[in-house]
Amino acid sequence: MKKLTQLWPVLLSCGLILGACRPSSGGGAEDTDPNAKPLITKNPTTEGTKKSAGDDKAAPKSSACQDMTDTWYECIFEENPHALSLTGSPVLGAREPLVTIQMFWSVFCPECSLMLSGIFPEMLAKNPDDVQLQLAALPSFAHPVDVEVMETAYEIRAQKGDEAFWKFLQAVHKRPESLYILERQLAGPARAEAMKTFEQRCNEPQLKALVNLFRLCDKPGIDCKGFKSCVQEHYAALNDGRPVPEAKGETPTCAEITAKRFDCIMKDYVFDIPVDASPQLGSADAPATLVVFSDFECPYCGQLGQDLAKLHKKIGAKLRIVFKQYPLPYHKDGQLAARLGVAIFAKKGSAEFFKFHDAVFGNQEKLSRDWLITLAAKHGFKADEAAAVIDSRDRVEAIDNDRMLGDLLRVNGTPTAFLNGVHIKTGKIEQMEKIVQAEVDRVEKAFARNDRKNLYARIAQTGRANLRELAKASGADLKLLDAALKARKHKKAIEDERAIGSTTCTEMPCLFINGKKITSDPRPLMPRFFDEARFAMEAGIGRGQLLAHLTGLKNLIQTLVADAALQGTEVFDFVAACNKPTGAWTNLMPSFLACSGASKNCAQFRRCVVQKNPK
Numbered sequence: 001m002k003k004l005t006q007l008w009p010v011l012l013s014c015g016l017i018l019g020a021c022r023p024s025s026g027g028g029a030e031d032t033d034p035n036a037k038p039l040i041t042k043n044p045t046t047e048g049t050k051k052s053a054g055d056d057k058a059a060p061k062s063s064a065c066q067d068m069t070d071t072w073y074e075c076i077f078e079e080n081p082h083a084l085s086l087t088g089s090p091v092l093g094a095r096e097p098l099v100t101i102q103m104f105w106s107v108f109c110p111e112c113s114l115m116l117s118g119i120f121p122e123m124l125a126k127n128p129d130d131v132q133l134q135l136a137a138l139p140s141f142a143h144p145v146d147v148e149v150m151e152t153a154y155e156i157r158a159q160k161g162d163e164a165f166w167k168f169l170q171a172v173h174k175r176p177e178s179l180y181i182l183e184r185q186l187a188g189p190a191r192a193e194a195m196k197t198f199e200q201r202c203n204e205p206q207l208k209a210l211v212n213l214f215r216l217c218d219k220p221g222i223d224c225k226g227f228k229s230c231v232q233e234h235y236a237a238l239n240d241g242r243p244v245p246e247a248k249g250e251t252p253t254c255a256e257i258t259a260k261r262f263d264c265i266m267k268d269y270v271f272d273i274p275v276d277a278s279p280q281l282g283s284a285d286a287p288a289t290l291v292v293f294s295d296f297e298c299p300y301c302g303q304l305g306q307d308l309a310k311l312h313k314k315i316g317a318k319l320r321i322v323f324k325q326y327p328l329p330y331h332k333d334g335q336l337a338a339r340l341g342v343a344i345f346a347k348k349g350s351a352e353f354f355k356f357h358d359a360v361f362g363n364q365e366k367l368s369r370d371w372l373i374t375l376a377a378k379h380g381f382k383a384d385e386a387a388a389v390i391d392s393r394d395r396v397e398a399i400d401n402d403r404m405l406g407d408l409l410r411v412n413g414t415p416t417a418f419l420n421g422v423h424i425k426t427g428k429i430e431q432m433e434k435i436v437q438a439e440v441d442r443v444e445k446a447f448a449r450n451d452r453k454n455l456y457a458r459i460a461q462t463g464r465a466n467l468r469e470l471a472k473a474s475g476a477d478l479k480l481l482d483a484a485l486k487a488r489k490h491k492k493a494i495e496d497e498r499a500i501g502s503t504t505c506t507e508m509p510c511l512f513i514n515g516k517k518i519t520s521d522p523r524p525l526m527p528r529f530f531d532e533a534r535f536a537m538e539a540g541i542g543r544g545q546l547l548a549h550l551t552g553l554k555n556l557i558q559t560l561v562a563d564a565a566l567q568g569t570e571v572f573d574f575v576a577a578c579n580k581p582t583g584a585w586t587n588l589m590p591s592f593l594a595c596s597g598a599s600k601n602c603a604q605f606r607r608c609v610v611q612k613n614p615k
Contacts, residue, residue: 078555083551091162093131097547098131106146112508117174119521152471185267202258214231224263270459274405279323280322286456289319289420290322294325302360306362310429315437319436340375346398556605594608
């Protein structure tokens, strides 16, 4: 699905990260199996296949077979539908629908926000008697506010019904980042430095498109709210690939934009970063909490790790350091160290973890699998135990959660640090010491000596006040809500839905239409699903039984071919099988070709082929 991009992370990029390891463009950190190959392919691999004498002069391909394969291959071999039991989940729309949409949602899913705020309301409005929406929770656990929103939503549903649940969820997804990001005005030396950096970067080529929007929207008499609205509108157009006009000339200049619009454009963002489940050095009562996303193989992280150990000894109880695992995809030894670090923390706690942390960062040149196994002995692990941890291919939930959290906070390199929730530059330790000391002084001035318990939660973890305001606006009884949250009243319902989603969902949003998993905008696909439902009704299936019937259907090839070897376990060239059909394909390929041009969607193609090949 199309990625949505918010404007605020782009504005955050106007800051500078002086030294950092950057992720490669290759994607996630998980290894892939180099031997894995698709079982059935449109065009087969020739690797390991013996050529006959005449193979070098390949016969021309049939354009009809190629066209049919390109158009209908996915329909013929599509994944079988899923019969998802979401009978207790929130429901909107028709009682006996032709089309049932089931979606697993999370607060931290931008496409879920798009679905809930725009696409689903449009679909329900167009088809009020024929479309039903079922929503199920699938928390990411990257941030505790995800579960808190879900439990709040389910309590609102218990008090007010499905419509109130729906409206609350739409309100949440209008600005989900407001639940974990507090926006405040820059002030003092930080503002002066940021203004200087902003004016300098304003002229850089990579910000040209963004600065063009500032120039377009800097109209006489327009206030900050109107300016921001204008920029967001044009930015959304850029995101969607729609044309945006060019400002005439380079006016206002970067200096003028900075002077007139800086306070409207740039804010101080305070991120609500959960820390309780992470290794930490220091007390929750410390005036300064420094959260560091780090990678054991990154040399900049190694230097920062050693510097922070010295800084913590110098500042003492006034500084708490929290470590977040963010191993980069191409740092294989860093990933192994992360696995071992998680195991040491789970078994021995924070103090032992930071001994491991200091040992690795102090000896990065030695970092390897064998060295880690030797090091593990000093932290309570036998060689075979350490090897089992390091060599395991199982996912590590703590690493996944830290990585998801980092992605949520737009971490784009390591090390990345947040001081009391505010992103700071990681460079020379002397500069960091000044920043940390200034924050300590600020907090100690703001809180009396006898009022400094659990300071980090009171300073940085404030976004959930917005959640309470949304709950209040929904009309919920807040006393009943507080009691439900304290008792974890809806925990089981959410866990049950998560158990279903975790077995079927590999990415978010996780969307099913009449049981079929969908990975694109569902709107263009609706005619296919309406046709499927109507064909089933013509065969005598009642509206109330449609979902059960449709989710029980096999894909087209499994419906038509009795030979299990041809249902998805044999690698072969489908175009070649069409050109020279043998066996079961002898009767099927002509019907595939005949139905190819006469069908507009998969449902019509399927019906046409089945009618030509009755059992």
